[in-house]
Amino acid sequence: MSDLIERMKAENIGFFYGNKQTLKDITLPIYQNKVTAIIGPSGCGKSTFIRLLNRMNELIPNTRLEGEILLDGKNIYDATMDVVDIRRKIGMVFQKPNPFPKSIYENLSYGLKINGISDKSFIEERVVRSLEEAALWNEVKDRLNESALRLSGGQQQRLCIARCLSVQPEVILFDEPCASLDPISTKRIEELIEQLKANYTIIIVTHNMQQAARVSDYTAFFYLGELIEFDKTEKIFTVPSDKRTEEYITGKFG
Amino acid sequence: MLTNRIQELKKEIIEFATHVENMINKSINGLIKRDISLLNKVIVNDEPVTNKFELKIDAHCTNVIAQYQPTASDLRTILMIFKIGNDLERLGDEAVNISKSALFLVERPHIKIEGVDISRLAEESLSMLKDSISSFVNKNVQLANDVCLRDNIVDDYRDKSLKNLINYIRQYPSSVEQIQHVITICRKLERVADLSTNICEDIIFMVEGKVIKHAFNQ
Incomplete structure (x- = not known):
C-alpha cells in the first residue's frame, strides 16, 4: 500500500515563450492515486507546467519545450502519440467552469460520442456513473435535459468534472478549480478531489496555499520557473527544507 | 478531510491511554503479586511504546x-489531544x-505498615485515570469535573500515608531504604x-471552551 507508483513524470522540462524561459529544468514525479499540488506565486510557471502535462501549450505559437513528459514511461510528446488519446487519458478541469451550452446530458455524452461510442445504453450508464462520481447526480437526475448553463457555478464545475470523468481518464489536471467558487462549493470540490483519488491520479494547481495543504498528498513549490522543493505535503507545511519555501508558505513573500 | 483526521487522532489517543492504563495496572499488580517479570515488562517492553505513541501524536497534531x-x-x-499525549507519556x-x-521491594521481605495501603491508593488513582479516558471518549464534562474533585481524596490519602511511613522510619531506622x-x-x-486531573481539565476546555485549571478550587 505504501508503494508509490510513478504514473507520470516530468523530466528536465524547460519551456520557452520566444526567448524567454518560463520553466527551468523541472523534474517531478506524479504518483498514482495521490494528489499532487503545485503552488507558487503568480508567474512562477505553475499553470504553464500543468498545461504541458496534456499538451495544452503546443498550440501557442513561438514556444519551445525541452525535456520529456512521461505517462507510464512513454513521452507524451513523442510523434507516435495521439494527442486526442492523451487528452482522454489526462483530463483537465479549468479555473472557470466551462460547460458546453448544451443540456446536462449532452455535456456528458459528447466526449463519448467523439470517441466513437454510439451504444446508447453504454452512454447512458456512463452519464449516470460520471454524475454520481462527481457528486452531482442527486441534484440533476430529474433535469438532465435542461441547459447546463442553468446550474450554479459550483454545480457547473462539478459537471465539468463529471464531463472529464465520462471518458474514463487516468489522470486529472485541475487548474485552480475553485478560483471562481464560493466557500461552500469550494469545500464540495475539495471533498470530491479527496474521493476521486482512490481511482485517479490528480494534479492540482492552486494559488490558495491552504487548499494545497488540505487536499494534497505531495506538494511542489515553484518559484521563478524553477522547482524549489517537492515533498510530502505534511513535510512542506511543517518543516520545509528550502528557505524560500519556508518564506513563501509563511507569507513572507509572494 | 479534517473531520476524519480528528477522528484518527482521537483513536490514537484512546489507544495510547489504554496502553498507559495497562502499564500502571501491571506495575501495581507486579508489586502486589511480587511478579518480577511483569514489572520488567513495564520497564523494558511497554515504556518504549509510549515514546512512539507520543512522537506519533505530536507529528500528527502538527x-x-x-x-x-x-x-x-x-x-x-487538536490542541488538547497534543497536551493529553504529553500527559500520557508522563x-x-x-x-x-x-x-x-x-x-526493589519485591526482592526483599514484605513489610506491613499500619495505615498505608498501596492498593487502595492505586485503586483510587487508577479509577481517576479510567474516568478521564472515559470522559474523553464520551465528551462527558460532568465526569471530568468529578475526577478533578477526587484529586483531593488522593492527596489526603497520600499525606496520611507519608506521615505513617515517616513514623515507621523513626521506629525502624534500618528500613529507611525500603520505606523510601x-x-x-x-x-x-x-x-x-494529578495527571488524570490535568487530562480532565483539558477535556473540559476541549468540550466547553472553559478554562478551569489553577482556579478550580476558588
Whole structure:
C-alpha cells in the first residue's frame, strides 16, 4: 500500500515563450492515486507546467519545450502519440467552469460520442456513473435535459468534472478549480478531489496555499520557473527544507 | 478531510491511554503479586511504546494544524489531544518509576505498615485515570469535573500515608531504604491522579471552551 507508483513524470522540462524561459529544468514525479499540488506565486510557471502535462501549450505559437513528459514511461510528446488519446487519458478541469451550452446530458455524452461510442445504453450508464462520481447526480437526475448553463457555478464545475470523468481518464489536471467558487462549493470540490483519488491520479494547481495543504498528498513549490522543493505535503507545511519555501508558505513573500 | 483526521487522532489517543492504563495496572499488580517479570515488562517492553505513541501524536497534531488551519472546537480538540499525549507519556514514565521501586521491594521481605495501603491508593488513582479516558471518549464534562474533585481524596490519602511511613522510619531506622521506595510509589500514584486531573481539565476546555485549571478550587 505504501508503494508509490510513478504514473507520470516530468523530466528536465524547460519551456520557452520566444526567448524567454518560463520553466527551468523541472523534474517531478506524479504518483498514482495521490494528489499532487503545485503552488507558487503568480508567474512562477505553475499553470504553464500543468498545461504541458496534456499538451495544452503546443498550440501557442513561438514556444519551445525541452525535456520529456512521461505517462507510464512513454513521452507524451513523442510523434507516435495521439494527442486526442492523451487528452482522454489526462483530463483537465479549468479555473472557470466551462460547460458546453448544451443540456446536462449532452455535456456528458459528447466526449463519448467523439470517441466513437454510439451504444446508447453504454452512454447512458456512463452519464449516470460520471454524475454520481462527481457528486452531482442527486441534484440533476430529474433535469438532465435542461441547459447546463442553468446550474450554479459550483454545480457547473462539478459537471465539468463529471464531463472529464465520462471518458474514463487516468489522470486529472485541475487548474485552480475553485478560483471562481464560493466557500461552500469550494469545500464540495475539495471533498470530491479527496474521493476521486482512490481511482485517479490528480494534479492540482492552486494559488490558495491552504487548499494545497488540505487536499494534497505531495506538494511542489515553484518559484521563478524553477522547482524549489517537492515533498510530502505534511513535510512542506511543517518543516520545509528550502528557505524560500519556508518564506513563501509563511507569507513572507509572494 | 479534517473531520476524519480528528477522528484518527482521537483513536490514537484512546489507544495510547489504554496502553498507559495497562502499564500502571501491571506495575501495581507486579508489586502486589511480587511478579518480577511483569514489572520488567513495564520497564523494558511497554515504556518504549509510549515514546512512539507520543512522537506519533505530536507529528500528527502538527500536520493537521499545518494542513487544515482548524478553528474553534476543532482547534481546541487538536490542541488538547497534543497536551493529553504529553500527559500520557508522563503517566507511562510514572508506571516505570513505580515498577522500579516495586522491583526493589519485591526482592526483599514484605513489610506491613499500619495505615498505608498501596492498593487502595492505586485503586483510587487508577479509577481517576479510567474516568478521564472515559470522559474523553464520551465528551462527558460532568465526569471530568468529578475526577478533578477526587484529586483531593488522593492527596489526603497520600499525606496520611507519608506521615505513617515517616513514623515507621523513626521506629525502624534500618528500613529507611525500603520505606523510601514505598514513599516513591505513593508519590507516583498521587502523580497519576494529578495527571488524570490535568487530562480532565483539558477535556473540559476541549468540550466547553472553559478554562478551569489553577482556579478550580476558588
